[in-house]
Amino acid sequence: MRCEGILYKELGEIGLKQEDFKTIIKGYKKIKIKKGDYLIKSGSIVKGYYILISGFLRSFVLDFDGNEVTTNFMVKNDLILEENSFFMQMPTKENIIAVEDCVLWMKDLDTFNNHFRLYEAYREWGRSHLVRNLFALKERTFSMITDKASERYLALLSSRPEIFQKASLKHIASFLGITDSSLSRIRKEI
Amino acid sequence: MRCEGILYKELGEIGLKQEDFKTIIKGYKKIKIKKGDYLIKSGSIVKGYYILISGFLRSFVLDFDGNEVTTNFMVKNDLILEENSFFMQMPTKENIIAVEDCVLWMKDLDTFNNHFRLYEAYREWGRSHLVRNLFALKERTFSMITDKASERYLALLSSRPEIFQKASLKHIASFLGITDSSLSRIRKEI
């Protein structure tokens, strides 16, 4: 099936035996959500991690005044994992909303833990995802400190151009840590 | 031995059998470094993760112009883990330098992987540390976007007061993402 290609791509190359691979694959359920639906809602406990088959998602948190601050965008093939809530089973502060209709693979914590215990290669895979997320976040924080908004804008434009096809400038601005007016002016300059 | 108290505190409560606990403890080597020494140097491959027994450390990266940007401070009991370099065995961009003489427990990757494979409780422990680090980093990034410098200063002052005893204002300023002059003015206001 076409959709499973993503799981093969993600998990097919990490050195699992054929049958173990099948078990792991079976642990995923396919789910669909509509544009505007929430995949994760602030205050709830995240029940699974996801791999995005198709569509586009945006995550955000609310600041003190209730304004949305966009924390990330997720495109096809991305792993969607709110670590703190998923692993600790605590209410999350994050919201993840579908910007377009989305199809995803989902795996719940029990299944995950089971497979994690059984398969070393799967553990490696999970760990490397966590590490990559951490690394990306560190880079983002660093960039917030050292680069000015226009530089962050250009960097994002060249590293993740898909975002600009699907997200509004308002949300991109908030992801960059600036207001939409400022982003508009920056774009005018360039 | 007094130092081992930290390991007991970290690892004693995670539900390991007595003998497994002993094996894990034995995997640590004690190391000492002097004030001004580097625990981790940019460009090198990190060979272990550490638990700080005593002393104070500061991590930083260099920006484009070669200026230090302080990324964190580490106090007694903290876990010191440069995930990307340790797990992926790639050269790190981070530097970690001893602000005071330090004593640490260290565990290398092979030993870690071994124990990680054998003991589920140890896996849990490692995972929860990664998750906590990620969470803290997310909070920091969020704060960089939503709070102004003076608020970040006050938040740091109340959440991690030890830092103000041991780090210079210059380094604290850079951790907060501002210049030392700005920090000086902020402190004057308050």
Place this chain on the structure above:
DNA sequence: AACTATTCTTGCCTAATGACAAGATTTCTC
């Protein structure tokens, strides 16, 4: 197509922070 809502741009003014440099203060070293 007409209406509405949302997004995006722009103007004007203000606030926050940086850059640079000069002193003041503290710390370190011999």
Place this chain on the structure above:
DNA sequence: GAGAAATCTTGTCATTAGGCAAGAATAGTT
């Protein structure tokens, strides 16, 4: 404890980005 080095403060001025509000442009809806 004298001198050097690093740290911290302060002043002046420039730059960046925000707040607010009004239009322009776009998308969504019936």
